[in-house]
Amino acid sequence: MIGFPSPFGGSSDDSGLFDEYDEFVPEHLPQPGVFLKGHRVLTDGEHVTFHKLTQELFEERKVYDMTFNYNLARLNLDTRHKSAGYRYAEESDDQSVLRAEFTPTTPFCPQTHTLTIGSFRAWNGLSDRHDYDLVRVRAARMHHQSDAINDQLEELEEKFLSTGSVTYVPDGDVGSTPMERAKQNERPSRGGPNASF
Numbered sequence: 001m002i003g004f005p006s007p008f009g010g011s012s013d014d015s016g017l018f019d020e021y022d023e024f025v026p027e028h029l030p031q032p033g034v035f036l037k038g039h040r041v042l043t044d045g046e047h048v049t050f051h052k053l054t055q056e057l058f059e060e061r062k063v064y065d066m067t068f069n070y071n072l073a074r075l076n077l078d079t080r081h082k083s084a085g086y087r088y089a090e091e092s093d094d095q096s097v098l099r100a101e102f103t104p105t106t107p108f109c110p111q112t113h114t115l116t117i118g119s120f121r122a123w124n125g126l127s128d129r130h131d132y133d134l135v136r137v138r139a140a141r142m143h144h145q146s147d148a149i150n151d152q153l154e155e156l157e158e159k160f161l162s163t164g165s166v167t168y169v170p171d172g173d174v175g176s177t178p179m180e181r182a183k184q185n186e187r188p189s190r191g192g193p194n195a196s197f
Helices: 044-061 072-077 112-125 146-163 178-185
Strands: 085-091 094-103 134-139
Touching: 044 072, 044 085, 044 112, 072 085, 072 112, 094 112, 112 134, 112 146, 134 146
Parallel strands: 094 134
Antiparallel strands: 085 094
16 A cells, blocks of 8 residues: 555554554444444454445545545554544344444544545445445544534435435535535535545
């Protein structure tokens, strides 16, 4: 894999800074949060298998963390951010639905909105690559805008279920906050099924 420059010095493939994609290291992963409570959380080989696929899908759809300049799937492996990344759980009453909860590195991470939308579009737009009919995505409650982000993710999910499209973004007043500007920039007219997000 190409080594990208890192804000911490060196490159993104520096030995010792990242776990391997075939490793499950619980102490380097976020604790499952409210969205996964009561569902079957993936661990060990199941987590590894789905997260390796996630790396491929995120690479194809260019779901990149611009702060660290790497594929977002690498955040789970980054030993400098042991409580950030994705955890997964199969829904207790429907094994064809996977829940994915994203915990950012800080409660004020400005990319959380874009990264969760991009993740949803990668997993559901390329759903022929995995065994789930739907991957539901939410931001962890620790993020200061998790309610607004999760409301939009829920609308995106509902639209996907009714149309099969992953490009829908709800209409609404567009103001001057970063999240509102992001909503405007992600309207369907800006992209299609092959758009990065």
